[in-house]
Amino acid sequence: MLVTLEGLDGSGKTTVWEALRERYPNATFTREPTNDSWYGDAVYRSIDDDDADPLAELFLYTADHADHLSRVIEPALERGDLVISDRYADSRFAYQGATLEGYDRLAVDDPLEYVVDVHDPFTIEPDLTVYLELDPETAADRAGTTNKFERAAYLESVHANYERLLECDPDRFVRVDATQEPDAVFEKVDGVLADAIGD
Ligand SMILES: Nc1ncnc2c1ncn2[C@@H]1O[C@H](COP(=O)(O)OP(=O)(O)OP(=O)(O)O)[C@@H](O)[C@H]1O
Numbered sequence: 164m165l166v167t168l169e170g171l172d173g174s175g176k177t178t179v180w181e182a183l184r185e186r187y188p189n190a191t192f193t194r195e196p197t198n199d200s201w202y203g204d205a206v207y208r209s210i211d212d213d214d215a216d217p218l219a220e221l222f223l224y225t226a227d228h229a230d231h232l233s234r235v236i237e238p239a240l241e242r243g244d245l246v247i248s249d250r251y252a253d254s255r256f257a258y259q260g261a262t263l264e265g266y267d268r269l270a271v272d273d274p275l276e277y278v279v280d281v282h283d284p285f286t287i288e289p290d291l292t293v294y295l296e297l298d299p300e301t302a303a304d305r306a307g308t309t310n311k312f313e314r315a316a317y318l319e320s321v322h323a324n325y326e327r328l329l330e331c332d333p334d335r336f337v338r339v340d341a342t343q344e345p346d347a348v349f350e351k352v353d354g355v356l357a358d359a360i361g362d
Pocket residue numbers: 170171172173174175176177178179305306341342343344345346348
């Protein structure tokens with residue numbers, strides 16, 4: 164079973180992911196961008212480049228996703244592991260969907276839909292996606308605005324894109340209020356996960 168954690172920067176995904184690691188020691192824990200491949204290194208170079216071309220950046224993230232699928236996700240699912248990923252394809256739909264808004268050289272009406280279409284032929288859809296919902300101001304505050312994506316105005320567009328994704332796929336997404344204390348957020352996510360895997 165593939166479970167993904169999604170949300171704005173600072174919404175508490177990694178905090179929950181770390182706590183789940185202790186709760187499910189036999190599961191495969193992974194993340195995007197990956198932090199153990201040159202594809203992931205290339206993505207982090209792009210994140211640190213304020214002038215990175217948004218379309219090139221989409222394909223760097225997507226290359227990292229393709230490698231992540233073949234190297235980590237598919238083998239773990241074939242072994243029958245529970246796989247828990249801190250960010251996954253929905254991050255691309257929401258974030259690159261936002262960076263590509265108003266990018267003149269991409270002749271599409273709906274960048275989010277375009278990014279979904281790029282993934283459609285090869286990605287593996289998660290069985291469950293936990294969306295940690297937080298307002299963009301608090302998210303930017305918590306994240307500390309350390310990279311170009313962690314700014315409230317940009318996170319507004321990302322937030323709107325996540326809302327579209329949740330609306331399109333209500334059976335896959337579970338929304339969790341990320342303004343609660345960390346323990347309460349974890350308890351809620353743990354309950355959702357236990358229900359999903361029949362624990
Ligand atoms: N429920 C919470 N309430 C208040 N602060 C929190 C909560 N969860 C996490 N934090 C704090 O917010 C900051 C960001 O948390 P975390 O790294 O888990 O978020 P994230 O969603 O993984 O962020 P990013 O996507 O930027 O990596 C950390 O300082 C963390 O301690």
